[in-house]
Amino acid sequence: GDSVTQMEGPVTLSEEAFLTINCTYTATGYPSLFWYVQYPGEGLQLLLKATKADDKGSNKGFEATYRKETTSFHLEKGSVQVSDSAVYFCSSANAGGTSYGKLTFGQGTILTVHP
Amino acid sequence: GAGVSQSPSNKVTEKGKDVELRCDPISGHTALYWYRQRLGQGLEFLIYFQGNSAPDKSGLPSDRFSAERTGESVSTLTIQRTQQEDSAVYLCASRPEGGANTEAFFGQGTRLTVV
Numbered sequence: 001g002d003s004v005t006q007m008e009g010p011v012t013l014s015e016e017a018f019l020t021i022n023c024t025y026t027a028t029g030y031p032s033l034f035w036y037v038q039y040p041g042e043g044l045q046l047l048l049k050a051t052k053a054d055d056k057g058s059n060k061g062f063e064a065t066y067r068k069e070t071t072s073f074h075l076e077k078g079s080v081q082v083s084d085s086a087v088y089f090c091s092s093a094n095a096g097g098t099s100y101g102k103l104t105f106g107q108g109t110i111l112t113v114h115p
Numbered sequence: 116g117a118g119v120s121q122s123p124s125n126k127v128t129e130k131g132k133d134v135e136l137r138c139d140p141i142s143g144h145t146a147l148y149w150y151r152q153r154l155g156q157g158l159e160f161l162i163y164f165q166g167n168s169a170p171d172k173s174g175l176p177s178d179r180f181s182a183e184r185t186g187e188s189v190s191t192l193t194i195q196r197t198q199q200e201d202s203a204v205y206l207c208a209s210r211p212e213g214g215a216n217t218e219a220f221f222g223q224g225t226r227l228t229v230v
Contacts (some may be wrong), residue, residue, distance in 0.1 A: 093216070
């Protein structure tokens with residue numbers, strides 16, 4: 001079945017550091033890919049998405065590119081802020097077959113940014 | 116409503132009792148999802164609905180777990196004869212339609228504690 005694997009966490013960075021959180025997926029067909037974020041005390045919300053190969057999703061300075069050849073969707077930000085401290089989840093949405101529309105999530109990566 | 120609503124927000128129950136968790140999706144959303152999030156863990160898929168049917172129930176941990184959805188609206192997740200390992204946050208999400216490209220909207224979750 002479909003699966004999503006994120007890099008081990010937690011990740012601790014200083015403000016203005018560069019961030020990469022790795023995500024790889026296995027899927028039947030070509031899923032859509034998402035990053036969701038959960039800020040402290042809040043529910044999960046969409047950060048960005050990409051729906052086909054080579055698409056780049058971006059939001060709030062974060063970017064991720066859908067790489068079909070490496071089945072990856074790594075999240076990057078050039079300069080993190082304290083307010084980016086949160087849990088980040090990579091997700092895939094099944095695009096065909098009997099589980100059409102099923103959403104699969106990675107295990108989440110806790111990011112802490114220090115001033 | 117304005118968002119996905121889950122009730123109760125917190126539930127403490129004695130081992131062996133049955134519990135019922137409720138999810139009210141955003142009006143008009145046809146796809147509805149249930150996940151379990153144990154402390155420090157990722158999102159564990161339980162079940163999802165397309166309308167009133169459940170194409171994939173593979174994530175339900177045992178026959179003590181069941182879910183239903185009526186009228187393409189409210190869904191209830193029932194856990195019978197609760198065990199301590201059932202303690203977790205149960206998250207519900209909905210999507211406008213069950214395709215691959217749309218964003219999922221999450222509720223705040225129900226925190227279940229089995230004592």
